[in-house]
Amino acid sequence: MVVAYTIEDLIKIGIETLGEGEYNNPLLDSQLLLCHVLNVDKIYTYTHKDQVVDSQSVDKFLKLIDKRKSGYPIQYILEKQEFMGLDFYVKEGVLVPRPDTEILVEYIIDIVNKGYFNDKDLLKIVDIGTGSGAITLSLAHYLKNVHVYSVDISDTALQVATENSRRLGLESKVTFLKGDLFEPIDKLGLQNSIDIIVSNPPYIPTKDISELQKEVAEYEPKLALDGGEDGLDYYRRIVNGYDKYLSDDGILAMEIGYDQGSALKKLLDDKKTSPVDISKKNHPHCIKIIKDLAGHDRVVVGIRSN
Ligand SMILES: C[S@@+](CC[C@H](N)C(=O)[O-])C[C@H]1O[C@@H](n2cnc3c(N)ncnc32)[C@H](O)[C@@H]1O
Structure with missing residues (x-):
């Protein structure tokens, strides 16, 4: 006997199946996965609860639910993540951009918009550790006169970020460079000329990685995590x-x-006051730590004034 499943049935099955896991939002994940399979938006799952779903889509949905249950990140299944109000394409091998990182991006946008660099026609920004391009492309999107040089050592990251720059129409404002930290910046001869250096580098202590949520520890790239x-x-x-x-x-x-x-x-203080470097002009005088809404350290900034 062929069983006919409605949208409502499938959402219920999804919730029950995922509910046994520990790290997901069963209702939202089930809705998002079904929307992905049926190519509809979330509201459709409410307004068409009784619609019978064809058997091919049912199979596809149930397979995706199983994949999600195994801990596979939903963003890799959907191939997208929203960041700073922009849609980013993501896939396995690239870190999924996190809301926490928006604090860093917002800080930079704010300081530029407040006129910190007023006299400059074009701001040169370097982003170390491109990933999906979340920081690079948000800055390029929200700031007018900027060019972002964005470095990653991972081919997958650079390929994904390049695709995102194409989708967001930002190719002319960014240059993606493959290499180790400042090495490609050095090769381009950009010494003493960068207005903002930004980075969200890997910063998890090696021994803590296995204790992270399974979806992070098992599926996200170690190269993006291990500090x-x-x-x-x-x-x-x-x-x-x-x-x-x-x-x-x-x-x-x-x-x-x-x-x-x-x-x-x-x-940063040690660097500023070290005998070798003390004579250099370009050590930001003021070092501040910006906290997130939960009161945790989230961003460090070196800047010349308050
Ligand atoms: C924490 S992720 C940040 C990705 C992205 N900026 C974001 O905030 O979502 C760190 C990135 O640094 C890259 N990376 C690791 N080692 C690197 C190195 N030696 N030079 C340049 N990039 C590196 C990783 O491939 C990864 O994409």
Whole structure:
């Protein structure tokens, strides 16, 4: 006997199946997966509850529910994630952009819009660790006169970010570069000329990765997560190298882990006051830690004034 399933039946099956898992929102995930299969929006699942779904779509939906139940991130199934009000294409091999990172992007947009760089015709921004292009492309989208040089060591990340720049119509405002941190910036001869260096580098201590949610630990790229033994490897390298590229009134702004604020402040203070570097002009004087809404450290900024 062929069983006919309605939209409502399938959502219920999805909720029951996913409800046994620990890390998802069974109702929302079931709706999103069914919308994906049927190519409809969420409201359709409410207004067409009694619609019978064809058997091919039922099979497809049930397979996706099983995949989701195994911990596979829903963003990789749907191939998208919203960030700063923009739709980003994502796939396995690239970090899914997080809402936390919007704090970093909003800070930069705010400071530019408040006129910090008023005298400049074109701001040069470097983003270290492109990923999907979330930071790079949001800045390119929301800020008028900017060019973003965006570096990643991962081919998959650069391929995804390039596709996102095409979809968002931002190709002329970004240059994607493959390489290790500042290496491609150096090759382009961008010493002493960058107005903003921004980064959300890998910052999870290696031993903590296996304790993250399964969907992160098992499916998101280690290259985007692993910050070395204490999580600070990339910050040490960035702090060690940034001043060669930053202009005299430039800003350095990085996302940090919830408990890394004082470590980052110390890294930047030590750099500022080190005998080798003290004579250099372009050390941002003021180092601040910006917290997220939960009160955790989220962003570190080095800037010349308050
Ligand atoms: C935490 S993810 C951030 C991605 C994106 N900016 C975001 O906020 O969603 C860090 C990124 O740094 C990249 N990465 C890791 N090591 C790198 C290196 N040595 N040089 C450049 N990028 C690197 C990873 O491939 C990954 O895309």
